[in-house]
Amino acid sequence: MISANGVYVFDDIFSEPIVKNYLKENTKIEILSFLEQNHLDVDYYIVLGFEEDFHMIYKLRESYDTYFLNFVKGRELFKPTYPQKNLLDFVKSPISHIGIVGRYDKLKYLADIFKNLKHNVNVILYYAADNKDYGFLEILDIESSKEKALSKLLRIKMISPENLLAIGDNFNDIGMFKLAQISVAVANAPDEVKRFAKFVTHATNNQGAVAEAFERFILGQK
Structure with missing residues (x-):
């Protein structure tokens, strides 16, 4: 099984992943500092790694977009999901990706900015399946993508x-x-x-x- 847009490859769902591609610490610091300092009025979050049960921690704000709140409520049903004031406190933890949820046009603008930052990352932008006015922007390690993970799995399984x-x-x-x-x-x-x-x-x-x-x-x- 491949999950989290290629961050993980599992040989079976009951064992530890055979491939894990977490964000590097300097990348986490750069991306989260940028989001913290520029006051972009967007809802963003981090997802901790396999070792920490995939906790999703989102930025504590005074108000949230309704679409983001519905996303949070859905995830709360199956994994720990909660706000924190400073996501930089978690840079020592394994993080699979940094995510932003919001209006697609705004995320498209942000995607171009992240692609030009110093650290090499994989920036994935896609429409929300239920509302194409909204989207999800995910920042992952450069080695994380569905096709790269799939290529590794094919080699491992000789397919x-x-x-x-x-x-x-x-x-x-x-x-x-x-x-x-x-x-x-x-x-x-x-x-x-x-x-x-x-x-x-x-x-x-x-x-x-x-x-x-x-x-x-x-x-x-x-």
């Missing part, structure tokens, strides 16, 4: 990309599409993402798109 089926719905899946022999975008993926896929399902990711892809390409059903 050829010719035997790989990739299904995705957003911009963070494009690299995976380029790697796979069969690439499938779901019906509600952005048009820019669909252009990189060889096939597009009739169903959305909420209506059985994965089942549709399995039926066609694995079970051989029309």
Whole structure:
């Protein structure tokens, strides 16, 4: 299993990850200091590593965007999620990624800034699945991406990309599409993402798109 946009590769869900790509300490300091000092009026958070049970800690603010609050409430149902005044207090902890949630146009502007910072990072921006006015911006270690993690897993398991089926719905899946022999975008993926896929399902990711892809390409059903 690959999770957190390629931060982890698990051989099975009951064991420690065989691959972990955490943000480097100087990168964490630079990104969090930038967010702290520039008062950008955005909601942001960190996710701690496997060793600390994936706690999500978000910046304590006087008020939050309603969309972000709904995101927080959803995550609270399955993992510890809580605010703290200074996220820089956690730079010694393993951190899988720094995330920002907000209006897509604003996040697009921020993504360009982060791509030009001193430290080499992987900046992923994608639409919120349920509201394309909003998005998620994730800052990860340069070695963290779905396609890099997938390449490592293929080498470990001695599997050829010719035997790989990739299904995705957003911009963070494009690299995976380029790697796979069969690439499938779901019906509600952005048009820019669909252009990189060889096939597009009739169903959305909420209506059985994965089942549709399995039926066609694995079970051989029309």
